[in-house]
Amino acid sequence: MDIAQILRSQGFKVTPQRIAIYDALRGHHHHDHPTAEMLYHTLRPEHPSMSLATVYKTMEIFEKIGLVKILEVGDERAHYDWDTEAHSHIRCVRCNKVEDMMGIDLQAIRTIADQGSEYQITGQHITFEGVCPECAKKESH
Numbered sequence: 001m002d003i004a005q006i007l008r009s010q011g012f013k014v015t016p017q018r019i020a021i022y023d024a025l026r027g028h029h030h031h032d033h034p035t036a037e038m039l040y041h042t043l044r045p046e047h048p049s050m051s052l053a054t055v056y057k058t059m060e061i062f063e064k065i066g067l068v069k070i071l072e073v074g075d076e077r078a079h080y081d082w083d084t085e086a087h088s089h090i091r092c093v094r095c096n097k098v099e100d101m102m103g104i105d106l107q108a109i110r111t112i113a114d115q116g117s118e119y120q121i122t123g124q125h126i127t128f129e130g131v132c133p134e135c136a137k138k139e140s141h
Helices: 003-009 016-027 036-043 052-064 106-115 133-140
Strands: 069-072 078-081 088-092 098-101 127-130
Touching (some): 003 016, 036 052, 052 078
Antiparallel strands (some): 069 078, 088 098
């Protein structure tokens, strides 16, 4: 199903701006999780009439219909992830870059959490923090 079909099937208008925002999100570096500001700056040259508010509103719609996940990773800005499968993330504490963290057994963590709590767990958001290789390189010089 393409983005236009998904929007239509959920009762939302298909606009060139919504398609451009989705394409920009998908086109961002695969493990990158841009903020609305990052998407806005990517789109601005080709869509000068687009506002930052439009990007935010579109991302809200995309989240509502399950096209993106909004990540709260500890830098007080929402980051967007179009990969809605369960996976964990890592954020650089220097430059705030957020990347996917592969090879983490989320099911094992879930089992431990289930056993250690009387809650009925409905979801999990796991974000590790560290210093990315680029920032580490800068700091060692």
